[in-house]
Amino acid sequence: MSVYVDPLRDYPEALERGLPGRLWCHLTADTKPELHTFASRIGLQRSWFQHGDDYRWHYDLTPGKRALAVRHGAQEVDRAVFVRIVAERRPRRPATRILEIAPPEPAAAPSAAEAPAVAGPLLEWRSSAHWDYASDPSPCHLCGGPTHLLDDNGRHAHKTCVEAWYAAHPDAWAAYQREQAQKRTKKTGGKGKSRKTPDQSQEGLWDH
Structure with a gap:
């Protein structure tokens, strides 16, 4: 059984939503049956299951439940790894095949030792x-x-x-x-005003 927890994070909005405390993390697994079995072992209610209809399915954990999950064998992973595990479940669109022009041969992929470390996406939405x-x-x-x-x-x-x-x-x-x-x-410390509005950095990125 492969079950994962990411680090605790401070969510100020949690108190405004009536939740018990600001520190929370996420619990997920390789499969839903594994996740539900593990959640039951540490006393989580099935009604607390989040996003059951899409690829982001998980349970939210308080600090106490996180510690209990780790004692029962959950793997602690950093935020980048956790996001990658979840993102890999997202359905992929089929690739478009171009018949008129043969694609070039792909370059050899770098080895694990050569590949640079890439930070996982982590947004700061505290504002x-x-x-x-x-x-x-x-x-x-x-x-x-x-x-x-x-x-x-x-x-x-x-x-x-x-x-x-x-x-x-x-x-x-x-x-x-x-x-x-x-x-x-x-x-x-920079001089002058940006010609871009604050929203242009992501404009159109998610419209698909």
């Missing part, structure tokens, strides 16, 4: 701008599930959905990081 206080939960534009959270474009989206999308699109994640770095530089 109140990422929380919709004015309405009931609205559908996430990526998975359709209800949420109060807002992405950088003001659209309703689960933070884990956006991170999973970036995990599946590393080029877009790299571009987003560059854009954020440029904004931080201008905010802390």
Whole structure:
């Protein structure tokens, strides 16, 4: 049985939602049956299962339940690995075959020793701008599930959905990081105003 927990993180909005505490993490597994069996062993209720209808299925854990999960054999993985495990479950679109032109031979993939380490997607949504206080939960534009959270474009989206999308699109994640770095530089000491609006860094990235 392969069951995984990611690190505890501080979610300030949890208290506003009436949840017990701000520190939470996620529990998932290679298969749903494995996850439900393990969850039952550590006293989780089936009604606490999250996103059962899409690829992001998991349970949320408090610090105490996380410690109990680890004692029962759950593997501790960092955030990047956890996001990659979840993203790999996302259905892939079939590749388009081009018959007119033969594709070039692919370059040899680098070995594990040669491959550079790449940080997994980890968004900082601590600002109140990422929380919709004015309405009931609205559908996430990526998975359709209800949420109060807002992405950088003001659209309703689960933070884990956006991170999973970036995990599946590393080029877009790299571009987003560059854009954020440029904004931080201008905010802390750069001269002149940016010609881009705050939303242009991700405009159109998730419209598919």
